[in-house]
Each structure stands twice: as structure tokens, then as C-alpha cells.
Amino acid sequence: MMVEMMAARRESARAMELLAQAIGGFARGGHGGNGGNGGGARGPEGPYSYQDFLKTHPPTFTLLAEPLNAEHWLRILEHKFLLLTVTNEQKVHFVAQQLLGSASAWWDTFNAMQQPDHRVTWQEFTAAFREFYIPIGVLNRKLTEFLDLRQGSMSVMDYVNESNHLS
Template identity: 40%
Template sequence: MGHENGNAPPQVRDKRGDFLKGHPPIFKHSTDPLQANDWLRAIERQLEIAQCDDKDKVLYASGQLQGAALDWWDSFCFGCTKANPITWPEFRSAFHSHHVPAGLMKLKKEFLALKRRSMTVAEYHDKFIQLSRYAPTEVDEDEKRQELFMEGLNDGL
């Protein structure tokens, strides 16, 4: 009788199920900052698709950590309290600063020195796009991006 007035209990979506449906990757450890950054981007995509809130984002993303990455996370959480839980921006920032920065400047230098050499134009284009993420101020305008691309493309021609 209580549901006749349209007062049916709201359906609770299984956000974890939605998150896992997208097969989010596991992260153990990588010396390649591109892999760590790509993992974080893939996780963020799945979290957005599952429409997770801040608390769920931290919980589900950290659930995809294993090995050395899980050891890092456990250590990071050691001083945290339930009264002051870790936010998603804090997780992102901590993950990024621990797993990505070691090779970041190296990748920026690699990007700025990128030349086509023996790569096909398509291979050069893909590498240019991939590495340009690590030099955002150098490619923040279309004209600058095109100029850098052409400089590396014309190397030795």
C-alpha cells in the first residue's frame, strides 16, 4: 500500500559494477612515466563513465593498485584518518608526483628533440602526439604545435 503514491524506494546503482564493466587496468609499478600517466587517464575515464563520487573514485582507483604501487598507497594512507579522508584530487596529485615525475623532464627533452629520422610520417605523428603531453606550454597554441611538428618532420630533408 505504501508504494501506490509513487513513493517506491529509489534504485541504488552499483557504481563499482559499472566501474569494473569497463575493465579498468591494474597498476603495479612502472619506470615509464607514460605508462603510469596512461593508467591514471584510463582509470579516470572509467570513473567518469560510472559516475562515481569523490569517495568512490579514491576507493575504486586504489583497488586497482597491486605490488609496489599498493605498497606506496598503503604507506601514503598510513597517516590518514577517517575524519580527514583522502580526496580524489589528493590521490591524483600524490599518484602523479610519485609515479610520473622521475622521467617527466626526460620526456619533455625527448619531445623537444624529436626528429622523424627513420620513422614513417604516421609513426612520427603518433610519437609527437604522445610526447606532446609532457610539454604543454610548447604546444598550447596551434601555430606553435605545427611549427614544432614541421621542424621535426623536415629534419634532414
């Protein structure tokens, strides 16, 4: 009986995996679970284009009153990049197009300060972006808030949400 249940679970898991592949193929404009290439199975797709990135509806960034929104913006973009196979160089180019207003001016200035043949890496971009838009004082204040967080009269769910927000 137990063996049959385990086999049924494996079969169900495999069916779900195939369904997810099929949905992914249709989402990329294909016609089934083979990634839309019209042939047999293939490995991870990529690299993707900027138009593919835009189809994930990435947010734009403008200077905001709340500095931690900058960190939230970066997290969202990191999640978008998980959907696509993009190089670190493409990440920088794609994200630079999402900067608006003074944020775009910051990027232009940052880029102009680099050596002419230097290509800014994703790690350099995120470090510089965080340094500029998320002051260390704000990080220290949020760290203190996180360390001082107590459940008190909050429900468990409210406490978990607050903890996640501060982390």
C-alpha cells in the same frame, strides 16, 4: 534542395542519437533507450557501484619498469570514469582496489599518513600517485624529447604517433 539535405542530416543525426541511447540502455541491462529504467526518459545515471566500474574492465597497477606507464594507467582510468557517473570519493575507493603489490602498500602508507577524519580527494590521489611513481627527472627527460622531436624521415603518421606518445 539544400534545405531538404539539411533536414535529412538532422533526422539522421537524431536517429543515431536514439540508437546510441538504446545501445547504452541494453549495455546497462535495460530494455531500450530509456536507460533501462522501464519508464520515461531520465537524467544521467549514478552514482554507480564498484561492480559497475569493474564491468568496464579497468586495469590494475603494479610497479612497472617504465614510469610513464603510471600516467598511462591514470589516463585509462579517467576514460573509464567518463563512462560512469561516480563521485570523486568513489574514484579514490575504486582505484585503490586496482593497486596491487607494492602499489597497494604505497596507498596504505599514504592513507595512514592522513588525518583520521580526512578523506583523500581524487586530485590528492592523482597528485601523490604521480609524484611517487613518475619521478620529475623522467618528466623533464620526456619534455625535452617532446620539444626536440622532429619529423625528419618519419612518415606523418609516425610523427603524430610519436608526438602523442610523448605528450
